[in-house]
Amino acid sequence: MSNLRQTPLTCSGHTRPVVHLAFSDVTDSGYYLISACKDGKPMLRQGDTGDWIGTFEGHKGAVWGVALNPQATRAATGAADFNAKVWDAIKGEEVQSFQHNHIVKAVNFSTDSNYLCTGSNEKIVRIYDLNKPEVAPQIFSGHSSGIRHVTFFNNDTCLVTCSDDKTLRVWDKSSGKEIRRIDFPAVPNSMEVSKNGNIITTTHANIVTFWKSNDLTKIREFIVPTQANSASLHPNCSIFVCGGEDLKVYKFDYCTGNEIESFKGHFGPVHCVRFSPDGELYASGSEDGTLRLWQTTVGKTYGLWRCTEQTTVVAQENSPVINNKQEVPAN
Template sequence: MIKYNREGDLLFSCAKDHTPNLWYSDSGERIGTYVGHSGAVWACDVSYHSERLLTAAADATVKLWDVQTGEQLFSFPHTGPARSVSFATGDRRFVSVADKFSDRPAAVFVYELANDAAEQRAEPVLTITDHGHEGRITGAYWTPLNKAIMTTGGDGSIKLFDPATGELLESHQVHSGEITNVAFNKSKTLAITSSKDNTAKLLDVETMKVLKVYETDRPVNSAAISPIKEHVVLGGGQEAMSVTTTSGRVGKFEARFFHMVFQEEFGRVKGHFGPINTIAFHPNGKSYASGAEDGYVRLHHFDNDYLKLDVKK
């Protein structure tokens, strides 16, 4: 997974090599690493002021880090491999997901974050095990103003829960395959979901209504909404286990650009030699980053032709 901070000068990456990295987003120079996990790191999130980093890993922990020093501030033990993590607005809480492990079910957890790491408690303030997802929970996110916790599942559904009580508020069947990721626009009024059913869908966050559908011929692992144009970008490819790394064309590993409103594809960017697992626009919209199964994060700066592009029907 890759994650820009709010200003866009920093890019965080986490992968199957146990060590999250921090990079300068303009040059790609590595600033440092966060050493402490003993399993693949599936997800990360950074606080509003880029002071703290959360990482979720297969070693069944979520860890809290000091962004600047790389110091591990706290480790939150989970009931199984930690799949997803997300700061609440205000950075006083976070939500995380643990996979099913042994006789312990897949679960969603909410934790309070103390201002002082010395006073931090390891116990969650809310645990949701009766979530209704068939199979695993693939992600958990906060809706605007922390009104609800939004979860995505391997069953293609999205569910909304009350963050105080854990009560199920709404359930929506959005995809016919596993939802791999959700990304929001800047105001969190729109969300784009990516799925193994070969589509990405644009949703109204308030109503969870599907507004647009972007269709491809391969599983979509990640998608993002441009902050400056009516564009979305999709990344994916064949399942990692069924491809070789000899040809980027055969496996169809390009990033694909669609017009957000007209749903038409207008461009592709090659480069990776494995399925794209994660993709994100820079907050200024003038570049984007992608991370793939080939172990590389690629930074792409748009040229003037793209920045001047004005697609009209």
């Protein structure tokens, strides 16, 4: 008989809503998680345990976007003080700061960490050469409203953006031209490029949609029980998670859209969810100022989670042995 329950790890420290999350790739020392918060103090944590490593201090407004480069040596932040900053993720020191003319909502590194792209309420995307920070950035214009998310993809040859103008757009990096576009009936709240680069996941209203990244054809689309503020696809494309206005975190089968399970642990709407690079857990950030880590496979020993087994032998002779498993977070 099995008795398993999901016990999330709760990471506190922020004093305002957590609005964005980003993981690094897996490195020799594991992987890392950075959170953006309206308190203006993004935090870096050990990805598998949530242990606090440090806080990047220097912004003078809410931080809306965060990113880690694949090697977890650099962090990037975008904020309401009209600045995007690059940080030494090991020392915690500010390395570069790029002035904008409005709130910076999104930041992302290229795969080789040589470039930083930003999206802002100026309705434009910028690409900065981090090896030549004094050089004017490359500009991508075409959106008619503020930009929510931007990321490199297709071996850094393209950018994909989503905006308050209810569009998702793909841009050719070399020419700066828009090459593909999706129009939504509502503002796309979130956007994620899959680990293999083949699928783009979006949310709008209470709908999660998966698109082929090479031509933006729709793969599948599912209606979920709440307004979905964020969704994330497992690295092996077997399941996806999402969270939104009803305070719950949901897990669904990617092929069928069937709900596998849901958990209510936050005390405010869920603003962001992301799978870890190894797929063993997913993180959620909320209006309640916390981020929580959830196991993908409940009961597996991983990070701070320990699966303990208690063996009870029934008094009767030749009776079966019953194994009760209980997932418990380690202290």
